[in-house]
Amino acid sequence: MALLRTVDRTLDGPWEMIVTAPSACAGPGDLAGLSGFIPAPVPGTAAGALRAAGQWSDREPTPLHGSDIWYRTPLSGKGREILRFEGLATLCEVWLDGHLLLTSRSMFLAHEVAVDLDGSHTLALAFRSLAQDLARPHKRGRWRPQLATPGSLRHARTTLLGFMPGWCPSVDAVGPYRPVTRRGEGGRPTGIDLRASVEDGTGILDLALSLPGAGGPVTLRCDGRETVLPETALGRFEGRLALPGIALWWPHSHGEPRLHAVSVEAGGGTFDIGRVGFRTITQLRPFAEGLSLAVNGVPVFCRGACWTPADLVGLPGDRASYAPLLALAAEAGMTMLRVGGTMLYEAQAFHDLCDELGILVWQDLMLANFDYPTDDPAFRTALESEIAQLLDRCQASPSLCVVGGGSEIEQQAAMLGFPESAWRARAVEAMLREAVAVRRPDLVVVPNSPSGGDLPFSTNAGVTHYYGVGAYGRPFEDARRAEVRFASECLAFANVPEPVSLHEAGLSDPRDPAWAHGVPRDRGADWDFEGVRDHYVGALYGIDPETVRRDDPERYLTLGRAAVTDVMEATFAEWRRAGSPTAGGLVWLYHDLAPGAGWGVVDVAGRPKSAWYALKRAFRPVQALLSDEGLNGLHAHVVNETAEALDVTLALSFASTTGKVAARAERALSLAPRETITLSSAALLGRFFDATASYRFGPAAHDLAHLRLSGADGTLLAEAFHFPAGRDATPREIGLCAALVEDRDDLVLRVAAERHALSVHVALDGEGRPADNWFHLAPGGERHLRLTGTAGRPSGVVRAVNGSEVVRF
Numbered sequence: 167m168a169l170l171r172t173v174d175r176t177l178d179g180p181w182e183m184i185v186t187a188p189s190a191c192a193g194p195g196d197l198a199g200l201s202g203f204i205p206a207p208v209p210g211t212a213a214g215a216l217r218a219a220g221q222w223s224d225r226e227p228t229p230l231h232g233s234d235i236w237y238r239t240p241l242s243g244k245g246r247e248i249l250r251f252e253g254l255a256t257l258c259e260v261w262l263d264g265h266l267l268l269t270s271r272s273m274f275l276a277h278e279v280a281v282d283l284d285g286s287h288t289l290a291l292a293f294r295s296l297a298q299d300l301a302r303p304h305k306r307g308r309w310r311p312q313l314a315t316p317g318s319l320r321h322a323r324t325t326l327l328g329f330m331p332g333w334c335p336s337v338d339a340v341g342p343y344r345p346v347t348r349r350g351e352g353g354r355p356t357g358i359d360l361r362a363s364v365e366d367g368t369g370i371l372d373l374a375l376s377l378p379g380a381g382g383p384v385t386l387r388c389d390g391r392e393t394v395l396p397e398t399a400l401g402r403f404e405g406r407l408a409l410p411g412i413a414l415w416w417p418h419s420h421g422e423p424r425l426h427a428v429s430v431e432a433g434g435g436t437f438d439i440g441r442v443g444f445r446t447i448t449q450l451r452p453f454a455e456g457l458s459l460a461v462n463g464v465p466v467f468c469r470g471a472c473w474t475p476a477d478l479v480g481l482p483g484d485r486a487s488y489a490p491l492l493a494l495a496a497e498a499g500m501t502m503l504r505v506g507g508t509m510l511y512e513a514q515a516f517h518d519l520c521d522e523l524g525i526l527v528w529q530d531l532m533l534a535n536f537d538y539p540t541d542d543p544a545f546r547t548a549l550e551s552e553i554a555q556l557l558d559r560c561q562a563s564p565s566l567c568v569v570g571g572g573s574e575i576e577q578q579a580a581m582l583g584f585p586e587s588a589w590r591a592r593a594v595e596a597m598l599r600e601a602v603a604v605r606r607p608d609l610v611v612v613p614n615s616p617s618g619g620d621l622p623f624s625t626n627a628g629v630t631h632y633y634g635v636g637a638y639g640r641p642f643e644d645a646r647r648a649e650v651r652f653a654s655e656c657l658a659f660a661n662v663p664e665p666v667s668l669h670e671a672g673l674s675d676p677r678d679p680a681w682a683h684g685v686p687r688d689r690g691a692d693w694d695f696e697g698v699r700d701h702y703v704g705a706l707y708g709i710d711p712e713t714v715r716r717d718d719p720e721r722y723l724t725l726g727r728a729a730v731t732d733v734m735e736a737t738f739a740e741w742r743r744a745g746s747p748t749a750g751g752l753v754w755l756y757h758d759l760a761p762g763a764g765w766g767v768v769d770v771a772g773r774p775k776s777a778w779y780a781l782k783r784a785f786r787p788v789q790a791l792l793s794d795e796g797l798n799g800l801h802a803h804v805v806n807e808t809a810e811a812l813d814v815t816l817a818l819s820f821a822s823t824t825g826k827v828a829a830r831a832e833r834a835l836s837l838a839p840r841e842t843i844t845l846s847s848a849a850l851l852g853r854f855f856d857a858t859a860s861y862r863f864g865p866a867a868h869d870l871a872h873l874r875l876s877g878a879d880g881t882l883l884a885e886a887f888h889f890p891a892g893r894d895a896t897p898r899e900i901g902l903c904a905a906l907v908e909d910r911d912d913l914v915l916r917v918a919a920e921r922h923a924l925s926v927h928v929a930l931d932g933e934g935r936p937a938d939n940w941f942h943l944a945p946g947g948e949r950h951l952r953l954t955g956t957a958g959r960p961s962g963v964v965r966a967v968n969g970s971e972v973v974r975f
Contacts, residue, residue: 174250174347177289179239181206183215183341186234188298194261194290197236206237211255211341212293214480224479224760230338232298237291237342243283246351251277252513253344255481256324257299259292272323273339274511274532274552280351293340296324307537308588311578312689313508320536323548325510327478327759333686335478335760343481344513352378355430355437357402360562362442363608364462369412369444371428374404381433388428388442395430414462415443415564417501418524419787420840421809423564425521443521443564447610450749454618456651457629458749459567459610461526464840467742467807468526468750469785470500471767472655474509474757483513490772491757492519498767498778499785502526504654504752506615507534507573511556520565527565528654528752529556530615533572533594537579540593550597557605569602570612570654571595576622577614577631589622615654626747631655631754635737639701642733645740653751657737659730660685660696661777662723663762663769665929670771671761676719684762696726696763703729707895725895726763728925728967731780731940732893738784739791739886743803744844753781776927776940783884783941788812790875790884799847799857800888802873806837813837813878818850820857820868823894823922825945828867829855847871859890866890870922872944882949887942893924897970902926904964904975909950913959915975918948923966930962 183206184197191197206215212235216222241262251260255273259266267279304318314329328337357376362369373386378401383394386407395405413424428439450458450465459466476487495503503520505512507530520527531553539545560566571594579589595613602609618628625632626649634640634648636657650656668674673681687694700711703725715722734753741748758766767777787807795801806812814837819830831850835843847857859866871888901920906913915936917926923943928936934956943949943966953960964973 174349177208177239177241177249177346177348179206179208181208181237181239183212183235183237185212185216185230186236188232188234188295190234191236191292193264193266194236194238194288194292195264197238197290206341208237208239208342209252209345209483211339211343211479211481213337213340214477215341217479224335227335227337229297229336230340231296231300234295235293235340237293239289241283241287241289241348242285243287243348244285246280246282247348248351249279249281249289250347250349251342251344252346253342254291255293255339255341255343256296256322257294259294261290261292263287272548272552273325273343274323274555275548276344276555291342296322296338296340305539307539309537309579309582309584311535313535313574313578317536320538321542321545323532323552325532326508326534327475327510330508330689332689332691333759333765337478339481339510344483355439358439360428360439360442362444362562362564364412364414364444364446367410369409369414371407371409371442372405373407373428373430373439374398374402375430375439376402377430377432379433384430384432386428386430389426409444412444415445415521416524416809417461417466417526418496419499419501419785419807420461420464420466421524423522423524425564428562440562441521442562445564447567447608449610453612454627456618456627456747456749457568457610457612458652461567465749466501466526467748468502468652469738469752469781470495470502470504470525471753471756471781473503473505473512474755474759474766475512476757478759481510483515485515485519488512488516488519491768492516492523492525494768494772494774494778495525495756496523498774498782499787500525500781501785502528502567502750502752503756504528504530504568504615506530506655507532507570507575514559517560517563517565521563525565526567527563528568528570528612529560529566530570531556531572531594531598533575535574535578538575538594546593546597549594550601553598553601554605557601561606566606566609568610568612569598569606571598571614573615574631575614576617580622612654618651625650627651629654632751633658635733637695637698639698641705642736642740645737646746650741650748650751652749653741655754656751657734658686658695658754658765659699659702659733659777660694660726660763661699661730661765661767661775662726663758663771663775664773667761667769667771667773668723673762676715676722681762684760684764686765695765699726699730699763702733706732706893708892709895724927724965724967727776727927728895728940730777731925734777734780735784738781740793742784742789742805743791743793743801744842753777774935774939779939779941782938786884788875788883790816790873790886792871792873792886792888794858794888795846796858797860799855800871802845802847802850804835804837804843804845804875806839806841809839811836811838814883815876815878816845816850817874817876818847819872819874819944820855821870821872821922821945823869823945825921858888869894870944872947874944885944887944893968895924895967897968899971900966900969902964902966902969902971902973904928904973906960906975907950912952915951915953915960915964916948917943917951917964919943919945919966919969921945923947923969925967926964927966928962928964930956930960932957932960934960
């Protein structure tokens with residue numbers, strides 16, 4: 167078993183690196199006399215080192231898989247030590263003073279080797295040409311996917327990042343991208359097996375470890391309680407600590423993600439074993455009927471996004487790289503992140519932060535689309551070790567809840583017409599289930615993403631990649647018609663970054679040919695995801711996006727930013743309403759891999775896009791939703807996912823864009839913890855009113871419906887809008903105004919409008935952002951926005967999509 171928290175020392179170097187022709191150096195002795203070495207941070211990648219040395223460009227990535235790349239560092243010491251290599255990408259030889267210690271063929275496996283040191287030594291890492299290895303004869307698979315090339319990648323245990331033309335830059339992952347560490351033998355616990363579970367409300371902590379020469383009793387401590395671990399074999403200690411009434415770990419939307427420190431005392435020393443969280447994960451229905459999760463017995467609507475590395479070039483795994491992105495995910499109300507099979511396993515700091523922030527993690531195996539050679543004993547052995555190391559490394563992580571057998575393997579084969587006997591990934595599923603049963607029986611296993619129906623991509627079973635609303639251009643109603651059970655991918659758009667990020671990247675004009683390089687597309691498709699966004703611009707606003715793009719490119723981008731916010735909010739409102747069969751939705755993707763209008767809801771510079779703000783509103787744990795039920799009127803759904811009872815006021819109004827009210831109702835409600843209440847517009851109004859403009863007895867009496875949920879002190883908790891006749895984006899005077907005002911000894915931005923304001927957006931002159939953006943205002947409505955990340959007195963501009971005013975503050 168892997169040690170969760172170690173006292174290993176990082177081999178910081180100094181390291182240096184050189185790029186050579188393939189096989190130019192058989193061993194480290196052949197490096198003598200070569201010039202061209204550059205400093206190379208470890209952990210890190212060759213691309214990252216070259217970039218730091220000014221020898222590599224993000225705009226035109228230098229291919230590296232066709233070369234050999236050598237790293238070396240001095241190593242001094244006396245006696246036996248253990249060298250640990252957390253991640254070597256990908257074909258790597260480890261040499262010590264000219265002696266070959268290790269050969270690795272997987273970037274997903276960690277390795278340990280014992281060395282006897284006697285003074286000064288040289289440690290060298292040779293990363294051999296992956297391109298040459300992929301070019302040699304390989305057995306072909308039964309199908310060849312469009313996603314990635316070449317087909318021989320099915321035999322390689324490396325990330326598909328860099329191999330997926332159309333949506334991922336060609337950045338080659340080469341180098342010791344995870345830490346290289348050293349430690350002496352003995353003196354601390356090894357072989358640690360730490361498990362946290364819950365039985366009938368009592369926390370159960372099981373621990374086994376090896377500590378030869380403990381010199382007395384070994385005491386396990388957690389939450390102020392302790393027990394002595396019996397010695398079950400020479401130097402092996404195992405035991406259980408029961409913790410009645412332990413505070414449970416919750417997703418941040420539903421409670422506090424409580425973590426508890428675990429330590430062991432032996433021989434007068436105390437060893438930090440790490441932190442654990444106590445929680446249960448259960449499925450609420452058979453997988454074939456749709457994945458649906460409960461945490462600690464409470465159903466959780468899992469919402470979030472599919473994760474991408476913090477930096478595609480350097481592949482960092484440190485806390486500082488993860489923290490800003492994960493903090494944004496938590497702020498947006500995301501309760502789940504999926505690490506898909508096209509990516510790579512993230513470092514321990516990622517899981518630690520998700521534990522702390524209360525973000526559930528769905529972890530796929532690094533398998534995607536290919537017909538993998540699971541009948542090859544060497545491949546199976548490597549994959550079994552990969553699974554075991556993953557589960558051991560995350561053995562005490564409460565945020566890890568789902569492990570999947572990979573991405574779109576079954577879908578790829580099924581869409582090519584293969585029968586179920588060919589597309590069903592039974593071998594990988596069996597390996598995964600066996601490993602989970604032994605190492606993490608508290609986890610939910612998903613065979614593949616998507617999977618579970620008559621066809622693996624059936625929307626009304628298992629888990630699906632739902633792009634009906636989105637890539638396939640379906641109307642909003644399709645989100646209900648498809649009866650989505652759990653969307654492990656959904657809502658992919660070419661999301662436009664904010665102007666400051668476009669300016670930094672030199673991509674401010676969508677008519678510039680360079681613009682297209684930042685727009686993702688599926689390989690072989692005759693359309694791209696900007697066309698998908700444009701489709702909804704036309705559908706929502708009744709305009710021709712190509713004409714606007716030609717005549718007014720700035721407005722074209724503004725309308726694109728606004729359109730995706732309405733699409734995302736409308737889709738999640740449908741899925742979160744009472745009566746929906748949908749138990750989760752994960753947007754594709756979280757973070758851009760390159761500058762431009764990528765799939766990410768956060769851009770490559772780490773700034774939120776309009777879609778992020780939409781999801782922040784859509785994912786609120788205390789939420790108000792409107793659903794169009796046709797002749798049954800509008801239904802107002804009020805959701806309280808928290809553990810606290812709430813006294814709230816629900817107000818529903820129907821008005822023209824100028825503010826003329828046709829009907830209005832208000833009701834005080836007491837929401838119990840975890841309660842959802844649904845009220846029809848008729849029940850709220852106490853009379854008939856054509857809330858959806860369905861009866862057509864004459865011209866509609868209103869242009870929009872506005873639902874407002876406020877707390878006992880009048881604070882806005884959530885709001886929702888419905889537009890029976892669509893959204894009129896024609897610019898006009900709407901009485902938009904903005905000013906900085908004092909609020910509890912702080913400056914906030916007050917934004918108001920006399921008429922209905924569509925997609926109000928704030929652009930600050932410097933760094934910083936508003937707490938909300940790209941939101942609608944009801945006629946006469948106002949918002950008080952806190953500004954974060956600003957220096958001095960902030961200034962900027964406020965606009966609305968349907969307003970002619972440009973308001974400075």
